[in-house]
Amino acid sequence: MSEWLRWIVASIGVIALAGCQLDVAADVVVDADGTGTITVTAEADAELVAQVPTIADDLVLDDIVAAGWVVDGPTATDAGGLVLTLTHDFESDKEATNLLLSLGPPFNGADIRRGQTGDTANNTANIALGLPNGFASFADDELISAVGSVPFEDRFAESGVDPATAMSAVFRLTLPGEVVDDDTNGELLDDGRLQWTVPFDGSVLEAIARTEQAPSEGGVWARPVSTLALIAFFAWISFMTLFIAYVAVARSRRSRRYRRRALP
The missing domain is CATH 1.20.5 (Single alpha-helices involved in coiled-coils or other helix-helix interfaces)
Known part of the structure; x- marks a missing residue:
């Protein structure tokens, strides 16, 4: 289990105690030649930082750096919170898929592909967004085995806090070429990016997109x-x-x- 996920788990443990907020965003940019960059940003609000003032010092990201991610932060925000940014370049659709899969919830089952039909390149993306098991979705077998149960399970039950009120997450995607509306269900932003808001009500959103890239x-x-x-x-x-x-x-x-x- 990566330290990225451990930080998320530690954060939601604090969220279970107080009305804190954690916002996560994943941005994938695919360039015209199929290479690109993945950027993941997590921002904890001031109240969360106040509850755990050592959260930045306790964060160890050695395995993430070893995996090739460039880490920026945690950095203090003007509002008193903390923001952590991870960036990783990729050289192919397969590498992009593997990088997204390594993130874990709420970004699940990713599949980025690039194919060729004559002179036209087809770029497709499919990713499952959500926490179908609530906060327990963050607990993999390794973590459950280490602590003996789903982390903070009792705290969640006592406080009544759920992901929908304590977290937000978006997935944004930039693909080269023209968006095929019939095969895309994301919101097209003014800057050309496609955006999906991650549901935290127990459901899973299948985010799909396809573009046709002429020469x-x-x-x-x-x-x-x-x-x-x-x-x-x-x-x-x-x-x-x-x-x-x-x-x-x-x-x-x-x-x-x-x-x-x-x-x-």
Whole structure:
């Protein structure tokens, strides 16, 4: 279990004691060539920090850094809270999928894919968003085995706090190309990103998206230019072959004339 998830679990333990708030956002940006960046941000409000003033010092992120994530924070906010940001680049759709899967709840079952149909690239995304088992969704088998039960289970029962009132989370996605409305159920923001709000009522939202990415303007010109270059290359080879043959024949004729002159 990653320290990222341990921090989430520790935070919700405090949430169970007081009316604190934890906000999480995951942003995935896929560039035109299929590479991109994943950024995850978690912000704890001032009340949560007041309840556990050592939460920043207690956070150990060695395994996350070892996995290639760039960590920024925890950093104090103007309102007295803390914000933690994790960033990781990816080189392929498979790597993006694996990185999202490593985050855990409430971002579950991610699948990012990129395929090609002729000149058009199809970019698709599918991710399950939510906490179907409430706060218990954060407790994996390793953690339950370590502490003997779901963490803070009694506190949740006593306080009546639930994810819907203590947390918020959004998933935002940027895909290259034109959004296919029939295969997309996210909200299209003014900056071109797609956004889904994670439900915390026990349900799971299947976030889906698809874009069709035609060749860029540069790519449109690249094919005919490369074709012309190929034609010119073969024309040059043909010309050089004929030229060499002509020179060889000319030399052969000249040699025969010299031999004839040399005869008595």
